[in-house]
Amino acid sequence: MRRRQLVTALLVLAVVALFALPLVLGAGSDYAGTDSQASELIEESDPGYTPWFSSVFSPGSSEVESGLFALQAALGGGVLGYVLGRLRGRRVAEQIPAPPTEP
Amino acid sequence: MHIAEGFLPPAHAIGWTIAAAPFVVHGARAVVKEVRENPESTLLLGAAGAFTFVLSAIKLPSVTGSSSHPTGTGLGAVLFRPPVMALLGTIVLLFQALLLAHGGLTTLGANAFSMAVVGPWVGYGAYRLTRRLGGGLLPAVFAAMALSDLSTYVTTALQLAWAHPDATSGVTGAAVKFLGVFAVTQIPLAIGEGLLGVLLFRVLTVNARPELERLGVLHPEPDPTAESAPSAATKSAPSAATKSAPSAATKSAPSADGGAR
Numbered sequence: 329m330r331r332r333q334l335v336t337a338l339l340v341l342a343v344v345a346l347f348a349l350p351l352v353l354g355a356g357s358d359y360a361g362t363d364s365q366a367s368e369l370i371e372e373s374d375p376g377y378t379p380w381f382s383s384v385f386s387p388g389s390s391e392v393e394s395g396l397f398a399l400q401a402a403l404g405g406g407v408l409g410y411v412l413g414r415l416r417g418r419r420v421a422e423q424i425p426a427p428p429t430e431p
Numbered sequence: 432m433h434i435a436e437g438f439l440p441p442a443h444a445i446g447w448t449i450a451a452a453p454f455v456v457h458g459a460r461a462v463v464k465e466v467r468e469n470p471e472s473t474l475l476l477g478a479a480g481a482f483t484f485v486l487s488a489i490k491l492p493s494v495t496g497s498s499s500h501p502t503g504t505g506l507g508a509v510l511f512r513p514p515v516m517a518l519l520g521t522i523v524l525l526f527q528a529l530l531l532a533h534g535g536l537t538t539l540g541a542n543a544f545s546m547a548v549v550g551p552w553v554g555y556g557a558y559r560l561t562r563r564l565g566g567g568l569l570p571a572v573f574a575a576m577a578l579s580d581l582s583t584y585v586t587t588a589l590q591l592a593w594a595h596p597d598a599t600s601g602v603t604g605a606a607v608k609f610l611g612v613f614a615v616t617q618i619p620l621a622i623g624e625g626l627l628g629v630l631l632f633r634v635l636t637v638n639a640r641p642e643l644e645r646l647g648v649l650h651p652e653p654d655p656t657a658e659s660a661p662s663a664a665t666k667s668a669p670s671a672a673t674k675s676a677p678s679a680a681t682k683s684a685p686s687a688d689g690g691a692r
């Protein structure tokens with residue numbers, strides 16, 4: 329059981345380190361999204377190309393946009409947490425012997 | 432990997448939509464079939480969709496100095512096979528195209544093809560291959576998650592190279608350029624996604640054992656009472672015998688019933 333917890337802790341640590349290290353090491357970088365980098369590349373190499381369709385709805389500001397991204401993550405995280413909680417609750421309930429039925 | 436709205440020429444946009452549509456329709460039928468035949472799967476189906484929802488909302492920094500998001504499609508591909516993810520992944524992309532101006536309706540087909548079709552299938556292939564080569568569940572899950580992520584971005588780079596060939600070096604030159612943006616940035620993120628998948632599966636193997644056994648991800652473990660029988664037998668043989676006998680009887684009953692049906 330103890331070894332299991334250690335492995336879990338190390339895995340979490342590895343994930344955090346993997347994404348925290350770039351932030352610490354490359355302090356000068358602005359971490360532009362690859363999606364927008366690709367769009368810039370197209371505009372650079374193919375200046376004649378103009379996007380022929382624009383988004384039906386664009387969030388008004390970057391604050392609204394990050395809010396909507398947070399909403400997406402919250403919906404996903406909420407459902408995932410609900411499922412894991414239910415599964416764990418089910419297992420715990422199975423382990424507890426049923427109380428003796430009293431008349 | 433979201434190709435921005437309007438950034439694929441009309442012919443490419445229509446072509447990728449036609450290419451992705453049958454997978455999504457087939458995926459929708461696979462989801463309906465799974466829920467109808469195995470209502471107890473709904474919970475894990477929700478988890479698979481939710482995992483993709485969370486991961487594709489978060490842009491993570493990479494050592495290359497740019498940021499990108501994981502896809503999370505490997506989980507559902509391992510649990511329910513890839514067709515299911517064709518629908519769930521497309522729902523995520525539609526949400527982002529409509530509400531976040533991320534990706535787009537004209538590029539939905541191309542984005543669905545890379546994230547909801549190629550990614551899950553490559554991940555599932557990596558999972559099966561690792562298992563066949565004798566790898567355990569967790570290494571196979573790591574391979575599935577990491578490669579479904581990476582292959583999605585490689586596909587996007589190739590789609591863009593095909594649509595926007597370089598003026599001098601052509602499609603190949605453009606592919607090198609786009610792969611330099613997408614694939615290189617994605618390598619650390621794919622590793623991170625693989626580790627997250629391993630963490631999640633460690634939780635699931637403990638708490639969702641019956642589901643994983645039914646889905647064929649885990650092999651049914653020998654009965655724990657039977658396993659401890661030798662040591663118990665030396666202490667109190669009669670009680671062990673009476674204990675294991677009824678459990679064996681109740682176990683064989685449903686399977687015999689199912690066979691008769």
